[in-house]
Amino acid sequence: MTSTTWEAAREFVWSAGRSRPLGAEPVPVDLADGRRLAAAAHALVDLPTVDVSAMDGWAVAGAGPWRLDGTVVMGAPPARPLRVGTARIITTGAAVPPGAVAVLRAEHGDLLAEGPGWLRPTAPAPQAGRDIRRRGEELRRGEPLIPAGARMTPPRLALAAAAGHDVLEVLAEPRVELIVTGDEVVAAGRPAAGAVRDAFGPSLPSLFERLGARTSTRRIPDRLDPFIELLSEARPDLLVTTGGTAGGHGDLLRRAIIAEGGTIDVAGVGMRPGHPVLFARTSAGVPVLGLPGNPLAAFTCLLSFFPPWLDGASGQPITVLDEVAAHDLAATGLQRRLAPFTWRAGRAVASPWVGSAMLRGIADADGLLASPVADGEPARVVPLPW
Numbered sequence: 001m002t003s004t005t006w007e008a009a010r011e012f013v014w015s016a017g018r019s020r021p022l023g024a025e026p027v028p029v030d031l032a033d034g035r036r037l038a039a040a041a042h043a044l045v046d047l048p049t050v051d052v053s054a055m056d057g058w059a060v061a062g063a064g065p066w067r068l069d070g071t072v073v074m075g076a077p078p079a080r081p082l083r084v085g086t087a088r089i090i091t092t093g094a095a096v097p098p099g100a101v102a103v104l105r106a107e108h109g110d111l112l113a114e115g116p117g118w119l120r121p122t123a124p125a126p127q128a129g130r131d132i133r134r135r136g137e138e139l140r141r142g143e144p145l146i147p148a149g150a151r152m153t154p155p156r157l158a159l160a161a162a163a164g165h166d167v168l169e170v171l172a173e174p175r176v177e178l179i180v181t182g183d184e185v186v187a188a189g190r191p192a193a194g195a196v197r198d199a200f201g202p203s204l205p206s207l208f209e210r211l212g213a214r215t216s217t218r219r220i221p222d223r224l225d226p227f228i229e230l231l232s233e234a235r236p237d238l239l240v241t242t243g244g245t246a247g248g249h250g251d252l253l254r255r256a257i258i259a260e261g262g263t264i265d266v267a268g269v270g271m272r273p274g275h276p277v278l279f280a281r282t283s284a285g286v287p288v289l290g291l292p293g294n295p296l297a298a299f300t301c302l303l304s305f306f307p308p309w310l311d312g313a314s315g316q317p318i319t320v321l322d323e324v325a326a327h328d329l330a331a332t333g334l335q336r337r338l339a340p341f342t343w344r345a346g347r348a349v350a351s352p353w354v355g356s357a358m359l360r361g362i363a364d365a366d367g368l369l370a371s372p373v374a375d376g377e378p379a380r381v382v383p384l385p386w
């Protein structure tokens with residue numbers, strides 16, 4: 001059981017994730033938004049699949065004027081060849097017939113008055129290849145399309161579908177079991193004097209969902225026995241608890257983990273808020289992330305450690321955090337301060353609401369700022385998934 005730096009703790013949860021990788025499952029492409037690919041996707045066809053027109057107009061062969069010979073059927077494979085001196089009406093995206101040298105745009109040609117079957121250019125004749133998108137110019141069949149581990153987004157769904165995919169092999173969504181503790185914590189209504197309204201039940205499942213996980217939530221009383229029972233029965237991919245990490249509740253979480261036969265790997269991290277955060281394993285090997293009860297501390301810990309755990313469980317390297325040089329956080333050595341901040345004219349400005357129990361700062365923040373080790377060094381940005 002050790003206390004550790006914020007960076008080392010991030011690495012630790014990443015390797016804990018790696019040691020228990022998520023499984024994979026097939027999902028129809030239209031349901032795959034937000035899912036991570038289990039394996040790289042490759043193009044199943046050339047894109048475009050044939051030479052196609054980039055404009056509405058005429059496919060032409062030879063120098064104009066041209067005799068018109070029909071219309072290219074949209075969506076059909078390349079049709080009969082085009083003879084020199086002829087032109088065929090074509091729409092954007094239709095297959096260019098063999099023998100066509102270029103596409104003449106609709107606005108660059110006139111049908112001759114003396115004969116409806118004749119076309120002449122009104123602009124310099126198009127150069128060979130003009131306004132033709134070549135077969136495979138964007139992608140060749142078999143080329144890598146989207147790397148393993150990438151999170152699907154609407155444009156990636158479009159790309160996968162365009163390249164012929166109906167089903168994608170994605171990582172199973174991690175199942176998080178969220179345990180909310182605290183007898184003073186009430187689940188609904190205006191908290192009476194001395195009581196505290198539960199800030200986590202209504203917020204953390206959505207936060208996990210935004211980060212790609214499914215959550216089931218339970219509340220347990222501040223007593224050792226139900227906690228031990230829960231720890232021994234739980235089989236999620238990650239067990240997340242709130243409260244009871246420090247002196248409160250008589251150190252309930254640590255005592256319950258030890259009594260259940262589990263192992264505490266990290267007890268305390270060099271960060272504020274959030275220093276009592278804890279990483280452990282139950283006797284069955286289920287990883288446990290113990291978040292402090294103070295609301296901002298719970299958010300700073302979740303956002304610092306859940307994404308690296310998920311990177312690891314997804315077989316990905318740990319995401320490197322962006323640096324920001326223009327910020328107003330004082331250096332704090334190895335003890336990281338994590339402050340909600342907003343962008344103002346390219347500068348990261350820390351919120352005044354940085355107390356461990358305060359939610360006002362993070363509610364309006366653009367991100368969390370991790371303080372630098374020494375003055376003049378950049379700070380790091382912990383992104384928010386909204």
Ligand SMILES: Nc1nc2c(c(=O)[nH]1)N[C@H]1C(S)=C(S)[C@@H](COP(=O)(O)OP(=O)(O)OC[C@H]3O[C@@H](n4cnc5c(N)ncnc54)[C@H](O)[C@@H]3O)O[C@H]1N2
Nearest residue numbers: 182196197198199200243244245246247248292293294297
């Ligand atoms: N003797 C010590 N006391 C404290 C230490 C310490 O090192 N030694 N650390 C302080 C720090 S820092 C933090 S952070 C908190 C961590 O507290 P716990 O994880 O033990 O959490 P609790 O004692 O259960 O609660 C703390 C605080 O948070 C409120 N809380 C709890 N759950 C919720 C919830 N679901 N929604 C809203 N608010 C919640 C709770 O009412 C308390 O006010 O410990 C310090 N103390």
Ligand code: MOO
Nearest residue numbers: 273274275297356
């Ligand atoms: O580490 Mo505590 O969360 O500063 O308040």
